[in-house]
Amino acid sequence: MNSLRIIALVFWMGMGAAFAQQVTPTSQSNLLLTDKGVKDYTRLLAEKPTSVQEIAQIKQKIDAELGQPIQVPMPKDAGGGYTHEQHKANQLSIFYGGILYQLTDDSKYAEHAKNLLFAYAKIYRTLPLHPEKKEQTPGKLFWQSLNEAVWLVYSIQGFDAIKPYLSEEDRRYLKADLFQPYVDFLSVDGAETFNKIHNHGTWAVAAVGMAGYSLEDENWVKMALYGTAKDQSGGFIKQLDQLFSPDGYYSEGPYYQRYALLPFVVFAQAVAINNPELKIFDYRDSILIKAIYAAIDLTYGGFFFPINDALKEKNLKTSEMVFGVDIAYSITQDPRLLSFAKYQGNFAPIDAGFEVAQALSEGKEKPFAFQSKRFRDGEKGDQGGLAIFRAESEKSNSALVYKYTAQGMGHGHYDKLTWLFYDNGEEVIRDYGAARFLNIEAKYGGHYLPENNSWAKQSIAHNTVVVDEKSHFNGKYSIAENAFPTELSFDISNPDFQWASAVLKEVYPGVAFKRTMFQIQDPAFEYPLILDLFEVQSEEQHQYDLPLHFNGQIIYLNTPLAANKSQLLPLGKSNGYEHLWNLAQGKAHEKLSQFTWLLKDRFYTWSTKTSASDELIMVELGANDPDFNLRSERALILRSQGRGNHYFLSALETHGSFDSKNELTVNASNQIQSLELIEKGGKKxxxxxxxxxxxxxxPVE
Amino acid sequence: MNSLRIIALVFWMGMGAAFAQQVTPTSQSNLLLTDKGVKDYTRLLAEKPTSVQEIAQIKQKIDAELGQPIQVPMPKDAGGGYTHEQHKANQLSIFYGGILYQLTDDSKYAEHAKNLLFAYAKIYRTLPLHPEKKEQTPGKLFWQSLNEAVWLVYSIQGFDAIKPYLSEEDRRYLKADLFQPYVDFLSVDGAETFNKIHNHGTWAVAAVGMAGYSLEDENWVKMALYGTAKDQSGGFIKQLDQLFSPDGYYSEGPYYQRYALLPFVVFAQAVAINNPELKIFDYRDSILIKAIYAAIDLTYGGFFFPINDALKEKNLKTSEMVFGVDIAYSITQDPRLLSFAKYQGNFAPIDAGFEVAQALSEGKEKPFAFQSKRFRDGEKGDQGGLAIFRAESEKSNSALVYKYTAQGMGHGHYDKLTWLFYDNGEEVIRDYGAARFLNIEAKYGGHYLPENNSWAKQSIAHNTVVVDEKSHFNGKYSIAENAFPTELSFDISNPDFQWASAVLKEVYPGVAFKRTMFQIQDPAFEYPLILDLFEVQSEEQHQYDLPLHFNGQIIYLNTPLAANKSQLLPLGKSNGYEHLWNLAQGKAHEKLSQFTWLLKDRFYTWSTKTSASDELIMVELGANDPDFNLRSERALILRSQGRGNHYFLSALETHGSFDSKNELTVNASNQIQSLELIEKGGKKxxxxxxxxxxxxxxPVE
Known part of the structure; x- marks a missing residue:
């Protein structure tokens, strides 16, 4: 890879200029808050104090701590427990203490950060591994080394900011007793994670790299950029090459894209400041900037699409995205980014953040118009992708997400060619996301729950075809990680008729999938119409299940189902089916099954071509869930038995309104009466x- | 009743002066939009056009109709269907057409209203009863006479506004062919409803009374005020006497209080304009103004407490409350009311509304601070009540609603001494409200669903004790309507320790209930603490069930339940139990059962004193619901078998936070470790x- 070689070369030259080899770090601050930021803050405070009110809040928070004794407890609890949360609180106190010292020049803040750092220096070297290690690589302060790296990313920024306050002796001591063993723990003991091309690796390299810049240790910086062997077999540059597709899509999906962004952008910013000649933000056709924009595009109403392992409550307001948006603005000066900064309601207390505060105070923000877009997946962009169809207008604000990405590493789900649909501010066709209560100890210590494997990852938990009640690739990661859908077409040139089509062979032995999804704007329909043609190819006969994970209150089904009124049984025994109660079952309509539900104040009708030999099954999540870990959500499953080659043809209509204020109901019934796949002149x-x-x-492509 | 006699007397004197006896109504407008309102509008439009933007929206709506042929279809559909919604749309078009004519002096608006009125005049006299009559007294245009009255309340205001535009001939024709038969239908054919002391009666008398003022028919006004016999055996004055308690609480509860308010206040306003000497708004110690304030107090986050038959989506933004708030402001000039007008975002296009628009444009609004309050129920205030405990502060915004009202007529539920709890913008301890999809034809024609009787009204659907799996009074209305709880005490003098206590004898044969609920603010607890002492008195042995209809995700239970993992059965056979799936069951904790759940970003823990012979049952709504009419909600039931005299002692703690943005969890576990009822010096x-x-x-009272 040529670009990498060039960066490497430039870098070795640059490093020599940056620091002389020295044991004791200087008093120079080298990270993200520089004199420029301090000056910007001072001016804003004088001229437009409300624009930097956030700093007053940080001050209030830290001032409240100053009277209290510091708490650096012996590590004991898992995520969500006391010691876990306390060490997290401390990383922020160190960070904020440093920032406040720089901004106010009041040494009490530096003293506070110093006291905390000293308390950690006292214990760190001899700390054993965390007692609650489970499932993950353990840390020392925390149950997983990931949290350990995060701690350093924040704390090193606090240290960097108080360097001018610390004596040479202090700096030498902290390096020797805290940072050196900390970096060793992450990069030597944790070499495997450190060199991994994975978000855990990004946090580790960012931590060590930033420590290297602040403590002026060239070796640490080199390891961070090129891996512990410093031979480009791991490290930041390789992560930039491999973790993002050419469109800036992060292979694990939006939830982890958000999480991974913070170490990527803060470390890149540190590189940009200390080694500007590396032009890190230009690297790989500005891949980091693309990744920040991608994270924004992968949201609806501010919330990330919950594909793969994802907690649904995450939105663009998280601190990762605050840093991301601020740094991206600082690089691009794109005024549309300011609209997100405004939505976030705060900024990162670094140079880039003050630049954003200044721009917002001048009213520079422009609206960001979401548009249909496709993100290719895979390092080379050839491993499928994610197509988003938007139709933003005064009346409509829907988003169709068609996912034909690769597996997305260990957090990926067996959900090939699935889809989601948003409208009216709501998730209308849902993805369960992950089964996990992050940081709630009473829920399996805050870990991914057993139901994440038994339900959330299984194919039936998604809006895609399930063959013979088994998950795609029979739920085997070793097969899934090498199976990539191929995009056949993606066309958004006509705003009224947009589509994407993708295929995947061998989703099951001898079974191939092809799905084409359309977003159509036609005056015959009140809102954008979604069409869905799902073609299954197989010489053998199978059972095909197509679930629709709808959100809302069931209003109408055009074919009667026999309800299991006084006894419920699970729909199946494994692969997620054991978690579904069979609420009602019956023959599908002989031509077109139609199902209407109400969500908030709007109706949705799913029409799907069926024959009388097909079945419809209404299910509810919650069977075999003794600890009440799952949300009880419903789905309608269309089941076709004994099929070889087969297609499912469906449409989703958004219609009408239920105005409870004025008690008016409009267009409660839908438009579509029949749905057929026909051929004319050799074309479908x-x-x-x-x-x-x-x-x-x-026309079908 | 003296005050009534005085009003009656004054009135007969006043009437003579108001109108001479005449057949053809004059061109004089007599209802809620007068020259004063028109002048206010004209001034605001010139000076502060944004303050009356709403009129521009109404204009836009009616302008869009002007090009279209009018549609007055033959009545056919039930609530939510086309003809139903079209006649409702027409009532607004007539109303708005008249208003716009007055405001703009443009005759095209008067013409539009006139055309609609003529189309109705053409058919009304010979219209048969509505074909879809069901459960209710039928109308002609609508399936129920209630809608028929509502139509006239709006349409007569439109007619009134275009009187100056109409010829004498037009007026005579409309009176003879539309309004006379319409009034006859409501007051002669519908005499029973008309004379009823019930919200249907209020709509009918308001419709007829307003028609009387506008069409200058003294007889109609008299009937409206004193009943068809004009002997005070029915009519508006009697409704004012009997439908509200002395505190302004409406006997059917907040949902219908809201609905009933509109005819009360608009008719009262018409009375005030045409017969000011009646001082109608002063009547019965300003009962109507009290009722408007009560409606406001009976909300959380703007939404009405969903007790009795109530749809949960109703809030203070409904048009009834817009008229109510505007008219109340016009009478009281209370600037706190303007804060609700602002929240509503619009005003009624009548004199009072323009007064509000003017006041808002001058920034006169003041915040309304909700406080603990109790509303007595019953005409004399001696039939129990509803206590609301609030603790509004920067941190807390909870509301405890303890309901010990009378039955509340036919829409009442068998929910004696139940409670609800709100916090953090959410309903934390829920009431199901009504089982109904108002105006959605596919759902049982928009009627109350069968499940409203089989589930929503039953005792087990509420947070109160159920004896032997039967509903209170064995679900018999004839017994329930005569059984009123008695308030023993209600004390809010100490903001840190507030309580209400009530008793009810013979809830079941030989079984009496006493419940005392406390709201305590104590530094030992982060948020207000709720205590609940429920005492059951009975010489016989029974089974007592105490359900907790919680809202949120189950986090922790301190005693293991055996989950019905692979088969669900209903908990019982009748009285609502047939709708509950038994999810899990087990022994209660031998001392204190504790249950923690998470809602939004906050934790709640219910602690209840138990013994090892008690049972806990986790249930989910949805059994025996073949049409999917019920929402699937969960509850925890505490079951005590073989008990005579018995008490349940429980506490609800609000605690901690789950901050998904910063991934911080605080105080996920609660404070209470033991809970006992003790005696010291003869006091509990x-x-x-x-x-x-x-x-x-x-102390317990």
Whole structure:
């Protein structure tokens, strides 16, 4: 890889200039808050104090701590427990203490950060591994080394800011007794994680690299950039090359894209400050900036698409995205980014953050118009992708997410060619996300729950076809990680007729999937219409299940189901089916099964071509869940038995309104009356007959 | 009743002066929009056009209709169906058409309203009863006469506003062919409803009374005020006497209080304008103004407490409350009311509304601080009540609602001495409200669903004791309507220690209930603490169930339950139990059962004194619900078998936070470790032992 070689070369030259080899770090601050930021803050405080009110809040928080004795407890608890949360609180106190010292020049803040750092220096070297290690590589202060790296990313910034306050002796002591063993723990003891091309690796290299800049240790910086062997077999540059697709999509998906961004952008910013000649933000066609924009595009209403292992409560307001947006603005000066900074309501207390505060105080923000977009997956962009169809207008704000990405490493789900749909501020067709209560000790210590494997990752938990009640690739990661969907087409050139099509062979032995999803804007429909053609190819006969994980209150089904009124049994025995109660079951409609539900004040109707030999099953999540770990959500499953080659043709209509204020209901029933796949002149079309606007047909690629 | 006699007397004198007896109504407008309102609007439009933007929206809506042919279809559909919604739309078009004519002096608006009124005049006299009559007294345009009255309340205001535009001939024709038969239908054919002391009666008398003022028919006004017999055996004055308690509480509860308010206040306003000497807003110690304030107090986050038959989506933004708030402001000039007008975001297009628009444009609004308050129930205030405990502070915004009201007529539930709890913007301890999809035809024609009787009204659907799996009074309305709880005490003098206590004898044969609920603010607890002492008196042995309808994700239970992992059965056979799936069951803790759940970002722990012979049952709603009419919600039931005299002693703690943005969890576990009812010096105390702050005891009245 040429670009990497060039960076490497430039770097070795640059390093020599940056620091002389020395044992004791100087009093020079080298990280993200510099004199420029301090000056910006001082000016804003004088001229527009409300624009930097956040600093007053940080001050209030730290001032409240100053009277209290510091607490650096012996590590004991897992995520969410007291010692875990206390060490996390301390990393912020060190960070904020340093920042406040720089901003106010008041030594009490530096003293506070110093006292905390000294308390850690006293214990760190001899600390054993954390007693609660489980499932993950352990840390010392924390149950997993990931948290250990995060601690250093924050604390080193606090240390860096109080360097001018510390004596030479102090600096030497902290390096020797805290940072050296800390860096050794992350990079020597934790070499495997450190060199991994994975978000845990990014946190580790950012921590060690930033420590290297602040403590002026060239060796640490080199390890951070090129791996412990310093031979480019690991490290930051390789992560930039491999963890993002050429479109800036992070292979683990949006939830971890957000999480991984922080170490990427803060370390890159440190590199940019200390080794500007590396032009790190230009690297790989500005891949980091692309990744920040991608994270923004992978949201609806501010919330990240919950594909793969993902907690649904995460949105663009998280601190990772605050740092990301501020640093991206500082690099690009794109005024649309300011609209997100405004939504976030705060800024990072670093140079880039003060730049954003200044720009916001001048009213420079511009709206960000979300548009249809596709993110290719894979280092080379050839491992499928994620297509997002948006139709933002005064009336409509829907988003169709069609996921045909690669597996996405260990946090990936068996959800090939699945989809989600958002509208009216809500998740209408859902993805369960992860089964986990992060940091709630009473819930399996805050870990991923057993139900994350038994339910959330299974294919039936997603809106895709499940063959013979087994998950894709039979739920085997070793097969899944090497199976990539291929995009056949993606076309958004006509705003009224956009689509994406992808195929994947051998989702099961001898079974291939092809799915084409369309977003259509047609005056016959009130809102954008979604069409879905799911083709299954197989010479053998199988059972095909197509679940629809809808969100809302069931209003109408055009074919009666026999409800299991007085006894519920699980739908199956394994692969997630054991978690589904079978609420009701019946024959599908002989031509077109239609299902209407209500969510908030809008109706949704799913129409799907069926025959009388198909079945519909209404299910609810919650069976075999003795600890009540799962949310009780419903889905409608379309089941086709004994099929070889087969296709599912479906449409989703958004319609009407339920205005409870004025007690008016409009268009509670839908438009589509028939749905057919036809051929004309050797070309396939989807033909739709509507109630009020006759027939129309749409070409299939 | 003296005050009534005085009003009656004054009135007969006043009427003569108001109108001479005449057949054809004059061109004079007599209802809620007068020259004063028109002048206010004209001035605001010139000076502060944004303050009356709403009129521009109304104009836009009506302008869009002007090009279209009018639609007055033959009545056919039930609530939510096309003809139902079209006639509702027309009532607003007539109303708005009239208003716009007055405000703009543009005759096209008057013409539009006139055309609609003429179309109705053409058909009304010969219209048969509505074909979809069901459960309720039928209307002609609508399935129930209630909607028929509502139509007239709006349409008569439109007619009134275009009177100056209409010829004498037009007015005579509309009176003879539309309003006379309409009034006859409501007051002669519908005499029973008309004379009823019930919200349906209020709509009917308001409709007829306003028609009387506008069409200058003294007889109609008299009927409206004193009943069809004009002997005070029915009518508006009697409704004012009997439908509200002395505190302004409406006997059917907040949902219908809101609904009933509109005809009360608009008709009262018409009375005030046409017969000011009646001083209608002063009547019965300003009962109507009290009722408007009560409606405001009976909300949380703007939403009405969903007790009795109530749809949860109703809030202070409904048009009834817009009219209510505007008219109340016009009478009281209380600037706190303006804060609700601002929250509503619009005003009624009548004199009072323009007064509010003016005041808001001058920034006159003051915040409304909700406080603990009790509303007595019953005409004389001696039929129990509803106590609301609030603790509004920077940190806390909870509300405890303790309901010990009378039955509340036919829409009442068998929920004696139940409670609800709100916090952090959410309903934490829930009431199901009504089982109904108002105006959604596919859901049982928009009627109350069968499950409203089989589930929503039953005792087990509420947070109160259920004896032997039967509902209170065995679910018999004839018994329930005569059984009123008695308030023993209500004390809010000490903000840190507030309580209410009530008793009810013969809830079941030989079984009496007494419940005392406390709201305590104590530094040992982060948030207000709720204590609950529920005493059951009975010489016979029974089974007592105490359900807790919690809202949130189950986090922790201190005693293991055996989950029904692979088969669910209903908990019982009748009285609502048939709708509950038994998810898990087990022995209660031998001393104190504790249950923690998470809602949004906060934890809640219910602690309840138990013995090892008690049972806990986790249930989920949804059994025997073949049409998916019920929401799937969970509850925890504490079951005590073979008990005579018995008490349940419980506490609800709000604690901690789950900050997903910063991934910090604080105080996920609660404070209470033991809970006892003790006696000291002949007085009862509730003694609590906490983890961090030792013991404390609170006196029980």
């Amino acid at each position: 079309y989807i033909e739709i007959t509507t109630k009020d606007a006759g027939s129309r047909s749409y | 105390y509730i003694e609590i032992t906490t983890k961090d702050a030792g013991s404390r005891s609170y």
